[in-house]
Amino acid sequence: MVQLWDSGNLVLVQQPSQNIVWQSFDYPTDTLLSGMKLGLDRRTGLNRVLTSWKSADDPGTGEYSLSLNLNGSLEFCLYKDSTRLWRSGPWDGQRWTGIPAMSSHFIFKGSFVKNEDEVYGMWQLINSSIFIKLMVDLTGHIQWSTWRDKDQQWFQFWSAPEESCDDYMQCGSYGLCNPDNAPNFECTCLPGFEPKSTRDWYLRDGSGGCVRKRAGNGTCGNGVGFLRVPRVKVPDTSMAREESNLTLKACEKTCLKNCSCVAYSSVNGEKGCIRWYGELLDTRQYSNGSNHDLYVRVDAIELEESRGKSKSFLHNKGMLAGLIVAIATFFILSVFLVFWFVIKKKKGCSQEKGNDIGEMKEIDERRRHQDFMFFDMRTISTATKNFSLDNKLGQGGFGFVYKGQLVNGQEIAVKRLSKDSGQGIEQFKNEVTLIAKLQHKNLVKLLGCCIEGEEKMLIYEYLPNKSLDTFLFDEMKGSALEWKKRFNITTGIARGLLYLHQDSRLKIIHRDLKASNILLDAGMNPKISDFGMAKIFGGNQNEANTNRVVGTYGYMSPEYAMKGSFSEKSDVFSFGVLLLEIISGQKNNAYHHETPSLNLIEHVWYLWGEGRALDIVDPSLHESISVHEVLRCIQIGLLCVEEYAANRPTMSEVVFMLGNETSRPSPKQPAFIFNRAHEWDNTSAFKAGEHCSMNEVTITSIEDIRRD
Structure with a gap:
């Protein structure tokens, strides 16, 4: 070549x-x-x-x-x-x-x-x-x-x-990664193994891998054997031995003779032999397209359990007779239930309503004993008055959100996915997967879901003050957000993001942080919502890349909007934009009277260079502001929206800077400051030229919930 x-x-x-x-x-x-x-x-x-x-x-x-x-x-x-x-x-x-x-x-x-x-x-x-x-x-x-x-x-x-199962060691040693398990956890353990940390796997972090169910010499001696794992990318072969002249049967016998041999496979599906003598690393499964099977060594107990499961009880005459009796009994009961249902229907709507209430009470009683539950369609329909327009709270590309009330008095918010929304289905899976078990006071709580036929709904706690944007960008309602409340909202959002990035078991990148996705409870405390576009990072993963960019222009970092590269620093950028919006009461892409073609980031940068940063403060705040706190927040906001991700602070640094009057670095040029539009001279002032801005547009192309 x-x-x-x-x-x-x-x-x-x-x-x-x-x-x-x-x-x-x-x-x-x-x-x-x-x-x-x-x-x-x-x-x-x-x-x-x-x-x-x-x-x-x-x-x-x-x-x-x-x-x-x-x-x-x-x-x-x-x-x-x-x-x-x-x-x-x-x-x-x-x-x-x-x-x-x-x-x-x-x-x-x-x-x-x-x-x-x-x-x-x-x-x-x-x-x-x-x-x-x-x-x-x-x-x-x-x-x-x-x-x-x-x-x-x-x-x-x-x-x-x-996708995430392509990432090396996604499920740790002796783990098996299968993306078709979504929306459930994609990691399972190979036969004979169990999660090393049940807690981590419960929180959908499989990087710790698996260990033998029964440690010791149980896999060496009489009675041991192998269980087949079909359609796989075989484990990392760095420590494996290959012999091209052995048949699959001879490969099994050779592996069985050596207690250190933990698994074997064929080279090409029929011929050749690969044997593993160390940890089984980076194994993944395919739904189709692979003709390779992995045979994993297991002890006698595991082998017997597997054989017991695989035996068809139809081969047992006694159980066959039992099956016939069960089918007959089921048929009789079915006829009786149909007859009973017809009689009950004739008793009128009032008694049916009483049955509904009884059923909802039973469901509410069950909720006391579990954090996440499945609601039935009738319960949700009754709670929202059959999805009445009077109960409608809002809508998005996914569908509509309704207010509801259960019979125990608890208010709920029901996110009902549109039947035509392909993206909504992906968002639904993602939100259930990600936040069902996340607990933080600054994250919206997911109570459960409802799946019936084509209907898919997420059930959240109800927050009476709706979203931050309904206050922030409204002149009348904005006056209710005096500075102390805005500062508390800012710190609450920062702590919620810090939890997602660092303090939870899962490292989660939100990817769509914006004012409309911050909900406010009765005390105006913020809760981050809408995890439909979020991504889980596994192990020591710090960044990822996608060809399908999702999110909202105006809040998206430059490396993500232009190259599809995202990390926790992408969320930091979005937080910086949101912080500047909270201070100014203006959207990032709003027009400004002084420089009508500048977006908010450019406008703040312009005023910062002129020593007039306080000019961006929402006029309704001037009597309530703490000048030092506001200037500190403006500086933090500019640090968060710097052009290069590596220069932006982490959320732990942001939380520290928000709570402490300490020295902070001088902000460098933010993203989306176009050199042809502005030049920064030696006097730290802008020279105006032609300007351009970006419109706020929500991207609706949804990616797979794992690695892109």
Whole structure:
């Protein structure tokens, strides 16, 4: 393969016709291929590795790399420096097992070579008229793209990591990750194992992994065996042994003889043998597309339990007779219940209403004994007066929110998803998954849900003062928010975010923090709501990337809005915007009389540089403000909206700065300050030029609830 360089951009390629084609592209470390290989040349010691750029305009070696792991059964791995992020799974003769999409219908053919001279993986185009590009981007994603002549642009058809189960060690050692378990927890344990920390798994943090149910030598000796886990990307093969000449049956016998052998699998589904002698790491399951099974060593008790479960009781004559009796009894009872129901219906609506009340009392009694519960449709319909318009509190892209009251007097808010809202279904799953067990005074409490047919509803505690934006951006209601209340609201939101980022068992990135998603209780205490777009970060994960950006323009950080990269610093940016809105009583994208095309961030930055920061304060506050507190909050807000995520404070630092009169760094230029619009001169004053602003638009494209 020939590689040509132009201004630091790696380009090039050799077509199947052997003609050299050169073209320059503005993409970090990208390669057009017809026959590209990555791996080691044993003769020269050359190791071909694909790396990201250092930055968008620096083609130096970046922190992300894709290379062939030469330990165990060879497979490709994606690294951030030396930390493994993703792996392809081993080669099975046709494809890498962790890429089930690479079927015979793929637009290129993969191959693998291992001999005395070289060991490498190679991709060759099936159709010579197609251009393919492989790259590792700046956010640590492998991307395959193809060139579309009619659009004159690259079209991405595959990338990795794409979802949370793609992340290396998502469910820890001896864990099994399956994204199809959503909205329940995606992590389970392999046969014979149980969560190392039941509490962590209850809180949907599987990074601690699993341990043997019965420790000791129970898996060595007579009676032990193996249980099959179907359709998997087999565990990390770094510590595995591979023998290509063994059949699957011989592989089982060899593994059984050695008490240290914990699992085995075939190399290509029928032939070859891979055996594991250490921890089983990074195992995931597919609903389809994989023909690889993993056989995990278990003790005699586990094996017997599994056999007992798998035996069909229909083979037992006594149980078959019992089944016939049960079916007959069920039929008789069904006829009786139908007859009883018809009689009851004739007794009129008043008695039916009494039955409804009795049923709701029973449900309310059950709630006292569990934090989260399922309501039936009739209970919710009665509580909201059949979803009366008089009970409607608001609406969004997901559907409507109604006020309701249970028979015990408790008021509730019912979020009813629209039947046409595909995004609403994803939001529903996400909110149930994320906040059912989160407990913090500054997070809205999810009481339960209702799922009947096409109806999907979330049941929340009712907060009488609705959302912060109904006060903040209304001249009449805004006067009710004097400075002390606004400061308390600010600190409450900050503490709620700190809990999500750091103090809860789950590291949660909200991704849609804004005034309308802050609800206020009777005492005007804030509660963060709407977790439909939130993301869980696992283990030591600090950032992620998505091709489907969700959230609201005006509150979105630049790295997220423009590149799809998000982290807790993205929420910090949104908090900074919200803080400036709380101080000013104006939306970020509102127009300003002095400089009508500046958004709020630009306007505050302009006044800060002029020494007139207090000019942004809501006029209704001037009699109640604490000048020192307001200036401190303005400075914190500007620190939170700085252009570069690394420069922004963490929420723990924000909470500390809000509560303490301590020295703070000087804010640097915020995001969305356009150089062509403004220039900052030596006197710290803006020179006005042409300005531009961004409209507030809610993005409604919803991603999978795990890793994008």
